[in-house]
Each structure stands twice: as structure tokens, then as C-alpha cells.
Amino acid sequence: MNMLEVIKANYSVVFEEKLLEEIASVAKLYEFQEGDILIDFGDYIKNMPLLLSGAIKILREDFDEGELLLYFIEKGDTCAMTMACCMGDTKSEIRAVAETNVSLIMLPVIKMEEWLGKYKSWRNFVFNSYNNRLKEMLNAIDHLAFMHMDERLLHYLSEKSKINKTKFILSTHQEIAYDLHTSRVVISRLLKALEHEGALKLHRASIELLK
Missing domain, CATH: 1.10.10.10 (Winged helix-like DNA-binding domain superfamily/Winged helix DNA-binding domain)
Structure with a gap:
């Protein structure tokens, strides 16, 4: 399949046709093996991932120089903390590790900002992703506390x-x-x-x- 076919196969019910075409024009496909580190602490993130298959675990560095599992992301998801680092041009505060073999596409941050004002479906996708990841992080806090x-x-x-x-x-x-x-x-x-x-x-x- 070409890139547009790959995007449509995974996101045709999420994004409108014009946005699917724009995503396909700038997306780059990556494959990772189980255990690979996709994003590490301190990295500057210039691209946002959209997961096509597999699962990724997101870890947070704590004050004792250890790590804590925050949440998993699966097919169709993206990482809210990655988006926040992209948009703010700040260093990553998370480590993303392939839980299984992973296939994903990367999108340049400049397009993320452009699409927020251009496509309602993209805005909904980003806000829903933030909301879902926030709930999962609150669950992680609840598990730690209670x-x-x-x-x-x-x-x-x-x-x-x-x-x-x-x-x-x-x-x-x-x-x-x-x-x-x-x-x-x-x-x-x-x-x-x-x-x-x-x-x-x-x-x-x-x-x-x-x-």
C-alpha cells in the first residue's frame, strides 16, 4: 500500500478526505521492535507519532532517578505528553518504549499547529487524546495513592x-x-x-x- 492507503486504512473514520491527503503528503512510516526506545528523556521532539499497530508504554522519570509507568498507547492513539513537548518546543519529560513490535507514522509539528485551525476533526482528535491520556494519568496517580x-x-x-x-x-x-x-x-x-x-x-x- 502507498502512504495514502495506509492512512485511510487506519484513520478514514476519524479524519476527512482532505486531511487524510495532507497527512499522507508529510507522514513518514517507522517500524520499531519490542523494547526499542522511541523517545527518551531530554529529547527535543519535532514530530508527533500516530500509532498504526502495536503498543507503546510511556514512562516518567521521578526525583529518585527511577521511572514510573504512566500509561500505554495503542493503535489509533497518540501521546498527549509528546504533543505538549512538540507544541511547546520543550525537552521530553517521558520515555516511550515499544511494548510490542510497533508500526507508526510521524507528523511534523508545524503541520499539527496548522491543522488545529484548519480541520475540526483534527482538533477533536487532539483534544480527545489529551482527555484520554489525562484520565489515564489520574488513574495512575490514584493507583499510587490509594x-x-x-x-x-x-x-x-x-x-x-x-x-x-x-x-x-x-x-x-x-x-x-x-x-x-x-x-x-x-x-x-x-x-x-x-x-x-x-x-x-x-x-x-x-x-x-x-x-
Whole structure:
């Protein structure tokens, strides 16, 4: 497929024909493998991503030089924090990591600003993206403030299961601990407790969700 066909296949119900043609004229297609870093802390972001397939996790650097998982973005999504950095010409405060193999297009920031005033569908898309990501960040704050670590762990595994469309989670205990900003020992202990409660089953190289 050419670029216009790719854009139409993914966004024809979101954007009007004229905007689809403009997107196709400036978009660049990129492929990333699971684990690749798409955007890192301190980067200047000159392009905005639109996700065609796969999933990306967005991490925030904390004051102790660790990282905290904020949210995942999936097909049809974009990252509100990336947009904010693009529009403000500021350094990135997030790290974007491919959760799965990813296909996406990049759009130059100058076009984002132009389309805000030109196309209602683009404005709606941007505002809805901000709204959805804000809700997810508020959920992340709620989980930190009000959930016990075992509840956060189970929620995290459920999200991973949904995104990867499988009940088997292939992440190591250390990788999970990294995303949840805790220690591997804590994660291993909680996984054992959740297995005892019948919520999951631990295998040699995976975690199987049972609920």
C-alpha cells in the first residue's frame, strides 16, 4: 500500500478526505521492535507519532532517578505528553518504549499547529487524546495513592494481558518491578501470594492470568 492507503486504512473514520491527503503528503512510516526506545528523556521532539499497530508504554522519570509507568498507547492513539513537548518546543519529560513490535507514522509539528485551525476533526482528535491520556494519568496517580502494591500489580498484569491479547505475561519479575518502581523481591513475593489466592499461575518463563 502507498502512504495514502495506509492512512485511510487506519484513520478514514476519524479524519476527512482532505486531511487524510495532507497527512499522507508529510507522514513518514517507522517500524520499531519490542523494547526499542522511541523517545527518551531530554529529547527535543519535532514530530508527533500516530500509532498504526502495536503498543507503546510511556514512562516518567521521578526525583529518585527511577521511572514510573504512566500509561500505554495503542493503535489509533497518540501521546498527549509528546504533543505538549512538540507544541511547546520543550525537552521530553517521558520515555516511550515499544511494548510490542510497533508500526507508526510521524507528523511534523508545524503541520499539527496548522491543522488545529484548519480541520475540526483534527482538533477533536487532539483534544480527545489529551482527555484520554489525562484520565489515564489520574488513574495512575490514584493507583499510587490509594492502591496497595498487590492491587497495582494485578492491574498492571491485566493491562499487559489486554494489550498483548494473551493471558500469558512474558515479562520478568525485574522488568515488572522496574515499571512499578519497586524491588524484584517485592514483586516475586506478591506474585507468589497472588498465585496462592488463585489469581494467576507462575510458569518458568511466564505468568498466566487466571481471572
